[in-house]
Amino acid sequence: xxxxxxxxxxxxxxxxxxxxxxxxxxxxxxxxxxxxxxxxxxxxxxxxxxxxxxxxxxxxxxxxxxxxxxxxxxxxxxxxxxxxxxxxxxxxxxxxxxxxxxxxxxxxxxxxx
Amino acid sequence: xxxxxxxxxxxxxxxxxxxxxxxxxxxxxxxxxxxxxxxxxxxxxxxxxxxxxxxxxxxxxxxxxxxxxxxxxxxxxxxxxxxxxxxxxxxxxxxxxxxxxxxxxxxxxx
Numbered sequence: 001x002x003x004x005x006x007x008x009x010x011x012x013x014x015x016x017x018x019x020x021x022x023x024x025x026x027x028x029x030x031x032x033x034x035x036x037x038x039x040x041x042x043x044x045x046x047x048x049x050x051x052x053x054x055x056x057x058x059x060x061x062x063x064x065x066x067x068x069x070x071x072x073x074x075x076x077x078x079x080x081x082x083x084x085x086x087x088x089x090x091x092x093x094x095x096x097x098x099x100x101x102x103x104x105x106x107x108x109x110x111x112x113x
Numbered sequence: 114x115x116x117x118x119x120x121x122x123x124x125x126x127x128x129x130x131x132x133x134x135x136x137x138x139x140x141x142x143x144x145x146x147x148x149x150x151x152x153x154x155x156x157x158x159x160x161x162x163x164x165x166x167x168x169x170x171x172x173x174x175x176x177x178x179x180x181x182x183x184x185x186x187x188x189x190x191x192x193x194x195x196x197x198x199x200x201x202x203x204x205x206x207x208x209x210x211x212x213x214x215x216x217x218x219x220x221x222x223x
Contacts, residue, residue, distance in 0.1 A: 105156055
């Protein structure tokens with residue numbers, strides 16, 4: 001298994017509160033991604049990073065921000081959580097050295113009540 | 114990244130080969146075809162990828178047509194544990210964002 005750790009794995013929070021999900025990798029991969037998955041929508045890209053301090057938006061970036069101050073950590077922040085952000089969040093990593101194969105973490109289940 | 118089209122669902126008998134098709138008619142010359150699968154509630158799992166030539170690994174085979182407009186993922190002897198959603202993605206092998214489609218839900222039946 002790729003060295004990807006997501007935390008927390010499960011969280012329940014209230015509407016309007018800030019939430020930060022952490023993705024930590026031990027593979028020294030250049031690229032890191034955050035996806036969300038909802039019933040009927042498959043996997044949708046939120047943000048991705050192509051290096052330290054280099055990030056870009058994905059398909060569904062509204063309401064989310066990210067930061068990458070170290071190669072190994074990619075943080076996803078919901079500044080003010082809403083019920084529509086209840087979802088499963090997956091972190092992923094890739095690197096050209098491995099043919100750009102993307103490896104996924106096990107997911108973080110977030111419920112906003 | 115080029116758009117891909119897959120059937121929504123497929124069934125396969127246990128022990129038989131599962132052939133999952135994917136159309137990517139707008140794929141560019143530098144885009145690879147990647148296959149992933151996702152078993153319920155787990156993170157997606159990499160299966161195989163290729164550019165032009167057919168590829169085989171311990172999990173599956175990938176057959177890409179000569180014009181590269183379509184491909185087929187073959188699971189040679191499907192088991193019940195192969196029941197999952199399979200995603201076909203056309204992607205540049207240089208990093209950058211990876212966009213998933215809806216995938217094919219494969220059900221392997223006894």
